[in-house]
Amino acid sequence: MAAEGKAIDALSQFELVPVLGAVGRSVGFSQASAHMLLAVGLITGLMIWGMSRRAVVPGRLQAVAESAYEFVHDLVVGQVGDEGKRFFPFVFSLFMFVLFGNLLGMLPYAFTFTSHIAVTFALAAVVFILVTVVALAIHGTHFFSYFFPEGAPKLLAPLIIPIEIISYLSRPVSLSVRLFANMVAGHVMLKVFATFVVMIGSAAGIVGILGAALPLAVNVALVGFELLVAFLQAYVFAILTSIYLHDAVHLH
Amino acid sequence: MGDERDGFERRLREARARQGLDKPAGSSGGGLPTGPWGIGFRAGVEVVSALVVGIVIGLLLDRWLGTWPWLFLLFFVAGSAAGILNVYRLFSPRRGRRE
Numbered sequence: 001m002a003a004e005g006k007a008i009d010a011l012s013q014f015e016l017v018p019v020l021g022a023v024g025r026s027v028g029f030s031q032a033s034a035h036m037l038l039a040v041g042l043i044t045g046l047m048i049w050g051m052s053r054r055a056v057v058p059g060r061l062q063a064v065a066e067s068a069y070e071f072v073h074d075l076v077v078g079q080v081g082d083e084g085k086r087f088f089p090f091v092f093s094l095f096m097f098v099l100f101g102n103l104l105g106m107l108p109y110a111f112t113f114t115s116h117i118a119v120t121f122a123l124a125a126v127v128f129i130l131v132t133v134v135a136l137a138i139h140g141t142h143f144f145s146y147f148f149p150e151g152a153p154k155l156l157a158p159l160i161i162p163i164e165i166i167s168y169l170s171r172p173v174s175l176s177v178r179l180f181a182n183m184v185a186g187h188v189m190l191k192v193f194a195t196f197v198v199m200i201g202s203a204a205g206i207v208g209i210l211g212a213a214l215p216l217a218v219n220v221a222l223v224g225f226e227l228l229v230a231f232l233q234a235y236v237f238a239i240l241t242s243i244y245l246h247d248a249v250h251l252h
Numbered sequence: 253m254g255d256e257r258d259g260f261e262r263r264l265r266e267a268r269a270r271q272g273l274d275k276p277a278g279s280s281g282g283g284l285p286t287g288p289w290g291i292g293f294r295a296g297v298e299v300v301s302a303l304v305v306g307i308v309i310g311l312l313l314d315r316w317l318g319t320w321p322w323l324f325l326l327f328f329v330a331g332s333a334a335g336i337l338n339v340y341r342l343f344s345p346r347r348g349r350r351e
Binding site for chain 1: 330
């Protein structure tokens with residue numbers, strides 16, 4: 001964002017700063033790690049505290065916990081089938097972690113840890129390794145037939161197999177880049193329009209105030225849109241994980 | 253809570269579908285977002301990520317075998333083909349999904 005030279009600084013919000021003073025500095029405990037811990041704590045709190053009453057008619061927190069559970073459960077079972085129940089805890093943790101990461105980032109002064117490719121790629125790599133291990137465990141060496149579709153002419157094997165392998169290896173890359181790019185783009189846009197508000201607003205008189213209302217209105221709409229994206233990207237991450245798990249379990 | 257009292261579950265599901273709270277009928281098509289921006293962005297990411305993987309494999313093999321730039325060129329082409337394949341898979345109905 002070098003549009004206005006030094007005026008618009010949209011990327012410094014993604015910088016990692018050590019927190020917790022000297023202890024944090026020495027172990028590299030950044031605000032991203034702090035927000036990850038906070039997300040895990042909030043999820044655990046929501047599930048344990050929300051479900052502690054076990055009411056037949058759920059209260060607010062219990063309703064949130066139950067609907068999150070049922071949402072992911074339906075998603076996993078719908079995509080993978082009944083065998084998918086074994087993977088439900090994994091997909092649920094993944095979904096809630098990404099969702100809380102995205103939503104925490106919408107709070108003022110908070111940090112969006114899903115806007116770092118290191119975080120999203122680590123999550124995608126876990127998914128990729130799990131899917132490959134599951135496929136190998138269920139199908140053994142038959143798994144490698146995945147890279148050569150049945151009925152294709154044998155002559156084309158040297159062409160098809162590298163392409164299929166690259167396509168398979170590109171899954172974690174596209175999975176992580178999608179989440180990372182969405183979060184970065186959204187937060188950069190928010191920052192740019194917020195800077196416009198200040199820049200135009202600092203102009204003198206009624207023109208400044210009226211002019212600043214425009215980017216402010218855009219930002220209000222963007223915040224709503226970003227909340228949608230935050231949920232949608234967590235959903236996409238979870239559903240693609242389920243689709244990959246389906247491929248691993250059924251192998252076409 | 254599985255007991256079906258006078259089809260309550262069914263009527264609730266129908267009402268929720270009518271209000272647009274649930275996606276109709278098992279969210280066919282993978283349930284992924286289908287807006288023009290969503291599809292366009294997904295297709296772009298698929299192409300680029302396959303290309304990146306192809307290029308990285310080519311560069312690594314070249315550095316290992318000392319065959320620069322031939323394997324790089326080969327895997328560049330293979331990576332773009334894989335990108336096209338990814339986008340094709342994005343739009344074609346998935347094999348073996350509805351069994």
